[in-house]
Amino acid sequence: MTIKRTIYFLFVLLGCSTVSQEPIEIINAEKLISLKGRGVTVIDIRTPNEYENGHIPGVIHLDFMQSGFLDKIKEQKLNEPVIIHCASGGRSGKAAKMMKEAGFKKIYDYSGGFSDWKKKGLEIEQ
8 A cells, every 4th residue: 555655646647747837938939929829918128229120019127137127017917918029039048037036927939029029920010
């Protein structure tokens, strides 16, 4: 019986750990479009100059390089999913980790960033 209990305990323990959802999920352009269509907020964290030279339509702009970035991003609802992106994935990866530590429950990181969006010929606002 002890072996059966041990196996059962390990099964439950390992099973539970795979059920939990990671707060940060790397996504591609297609997933971003799908999530955005369902009302998930998209935040462009590039510099103002990068943003003004073109951005994904309907995004919120918050400059990752600006002091107070974390305070501003915390104005978003921590319990609601959010998509972040930068130019190519470097800053968004760092921002996602900061957001996770700040208590955000679900962060989608568009790792291809705006350069991928542009390369795919998707809609851009100026």
